[in-house]
Amino acid sequence: MIRRRSALHPTLALVGLLVVASAVTLEREPTHLLPIASFMTVAVSLMSGRPLEVMGWAIRLLPMGIGLGVFSYLASPDRDPDLLALLPLRVWTMTASALLLAYGTDPWELAWSLTLHFRFPRWISAAVAIAHSVVLKTLESFDELRLALSSKGILTNPLDYFTRSGHLMRVVVHGLAERADRLSTALEARGFDPNRWSHLTPLDLRFIDLLFLLISITLSLIPLIL
Amino acid sequence: MLRLERFKPRLGDGGGPEIDLSIDGPSLISVTGPNGCGKTSTLLALAGLLPYEGSAELMGRELKEYEPAELRRLVRYVPDDPYSAMVRDRVLDEVYFSAECMGLGFGEAVSEVERVLRHVGLIERADDRIFTLSGGQIQRLALASALVAKPKLLLLDNSFTHIDEALRAELAQLLLRIVREGTLVLAAVSDPADLPLEPNMEVTLNCHQEALSVSFSRAALNGSAANELVVEEVWFGYVRGVEFIKALSMEAKSGQVVALVGPNGSGKSTVLKLLTGALRPRRGKIALNGTAPAPPRAAYCPQNPSSYLTERVASEELIMARGSRAGPIVEIRPESLLNVPIHRLSTGVKRVLAVLSSALRGPALLALDEPVAGLDARNKEIMREVIRAVAELGSIIVIASHDRSFVRSVSDDVYLIQRGSVRRVDP
DSSP: OOOOOOSSOHHHHHHHHHHHHHHHHHOOOHHHHHHHHHHHHHHHHHHHSOHHHHHHHHHHHHHHHHHHHHHHHHHSTTOOTHHHHHHHHHHHHHHHHHHHHHHHSOHHHHHHHHHHHHOOOHHHHHHHHHHHHHHHHHHHHHHHHHHHHHHTTSOSSTTHHHHTHHHHHHHHHHHHHHHHHHHHHHHHHTTOOTTTOOOOSOOOOOHHHHHHHHHHHHHHHHHHHO | OEEEEEEEEOOTTTOSOOEEEEEOSSOEEEEEOOTTSSHHHHHHHHTTSSOEEEEEEETTEEGGGSOHHHHHHHEEEEOSSGGGGOOSSBHHHHHHHHHHHTTOOHHHHHHHHHHHHHHTTOGGGTTSBGGGSOHHHHHHHHHHHHHTTOOSEEEEESTTTTOOHHHHHHHHHHHHHHHHTTOEEEEEOSSGGGSSSOOSEEEEOOOOOOOOEEEEOHHHHTOOOOOEEEEEEEEEOSBTTBOSEEEEEEEEETTOEEEEEOSTTSSHHHHHHHHTTSSOOSEEEEEETTBOOOTTTEEEEOSSGGGTOOSSBHHHHHHHHHTTOOSOOEEEESGGGGGSBGGGSOHHHHHHHHHHHHHTTOOSEEEEESTTTTOOHHHHHHHHHHHHHHHHTTOEEEEEOSOHHHHHHHOSEEEEEETTEEEEEOO
C-alpha cells in the first residue's frame, strides 16, 4: 500500500543531475553538449508524460539562451561562433535537469533524501517540503485572486500589475501570512516536529534509477573522452 | 472526561467569555456563538495551542500538565478549511504524514492508515490526488488524519459549512460512529443549523460586542439602469471532450436574485465564472444587456473575502468602491469597525464588507460565491438585507450557496446543478 512516490530515486536523481550540471558547465564544445541536451529532453518528456508542456518551457527559455549567446559572441574578443550555440544548449540542459527533478521526484522524498544521504538538518528538509506545498496552493488560489481583482477594476491590463502593485501586494502578502499562520497551527496540532520526522516511506532502488545514473555519467564523460 | 472551570482562552485583549463545563463520557457537544466571540480560540486552547485562564481537566489531569506529544495524541484539532492545511498531495500520504508525526513505526503506521481510511470510507481513493476530492471528501480526509491518533477529544472547527445535504447525512453517520467508539467531539459552528445531527449538549458563547448593522442611503445611488441577463444553451468543459456544464439556460432581470444550488463539485462556481466572463462557453450564448459579460459590469465576489479586499481599513475600501459619488451611501455600525485593519476583522464582517464593496461599484450583474459560509444567524440576516437592497437598486444578483434556508429566504429563482445538468426548481 505504501510505496515510493518518486519515479526516480531522489538521491540518485540529485547525484545524476549534479554530474550533468557539472559537465554542462565545463564543456565548451556545442557538438559534445548536444547528446546530453537531447537525452535530457527525451528523459523529461517521458518522465512528465507531457511533451507539449516541456516544449512550452523550451519555447519560453530558449530566447533567453539565444540572447545570452549573442551577447557573449559580441563581447568575446575573438568572436567565437560556437558561443551562439553553446549558451542556448547550456540554458536548456540546466532547465531540463530542473524539470526532470520536478516531474520525476516527490518533493517530500526529495527533501527526506537531503537529510538521509546529504546530512542536511531535518528542519531545512521539512521547510523545503512544506514550502513546496504552500507554493502550489498559492498558485491554485491565484486564479481566483486575479478574477476578483479584475472584477474590482484593479487588474484590467498587464500594466496594472505594476501601477497597482500596492493593492496587489497587500492582498498577496496578507493571503500568504494567513496561509502560513493556518498551516503552522495545523502542523503543530498534528504534533509535527522536524526533529522527530522520520519519513518512513521506503526509498527502494529500481532498475530505471540505475539506468538513469549510468546514462548521465556516460554522457558526462563524453567531453573528457573526446 | 472533560471538566472546564472559569476556562477562558488568553488571546490579545481579553479573549472570549468564561466557560464552565463538565462532561463525563463520549458525546457530541456543539459550541456556538456569534462570529468573533472566541469559538476557534476556545478549541485552540483546548488543543494546547493557546494559553488559557482558569482550569481545564482532561481524563482527570490539567491540560497544562501534559507533555506536548502526549496531548497531541489525546486531543486532535481539525481546522476550518482543512484543505489549505494539508501538506501532501495524495490521500494516503496525507494520513500517513499524521502517523509519522506521532512517531509510529512503519508497520503500525501502515495498518493505522488503512484502518482510518476504511473508517471514513476513503480507502478506494487512497492513491488519488487530494485536489480531485470533493469538499465532503476533504472533510472526511481531515477527520481520518485526526483519527489516526485515536484521540479522546476531537475538536472540529466549522467543519460543516461547505457541505451539501447528502454529505451532511454521511458526516452525521461518521460522527455517530466516532462518538460510539469513545471519543468526545466538540464541534464549533457559527450557526447551530450547520451541525448535521442533534448534539448531546450545546455550549453557547455570549460576548458583549456591539452587533454589526448596515444601512443604505438609497437616494445617493439613484438606482441603476434596467439590466437583463440571457443565457442560451451554454456548454462548457475544462477538458476537451468532457462537458462539465450542459445546456445551461436562464434569464434574469434587474432586481432579481437567482440562486445556484447543488452538490459539492457540481459546477456552481464555474457557472458564476461563466456569467461574469471569466470563462468562455464552448457553445451557446451569454448576454448581459445584449453583449458578452465582462468586468466591471459583471462583478465576481469570491468565497474567500480576503482575496477581494485590497484597502487597509474598511472606510478606505468603501470610499474606493463608491468612487466619485457624493454623500454617504452606506453606514456601518459600530463605526469603530471602519478603522480596524481589514485583516483583523472577523470572517463575517469581511464577507459583508466584500459584498458591499462590490455592490457599491454598481455592477449590472453581481455574482457571489458562498456569501454566508461560516456566518452566524445575525450576519446571515445582514447579508440577506444587503443582497435584497442591492437587487432593489437594479443589479442582477446570482449567488451560489449550500445553505438552503438562506437561499429560500433571499432568492426569486433557484437553479439546481447536478452532474452538469441545470434545471429550475422551487425556491
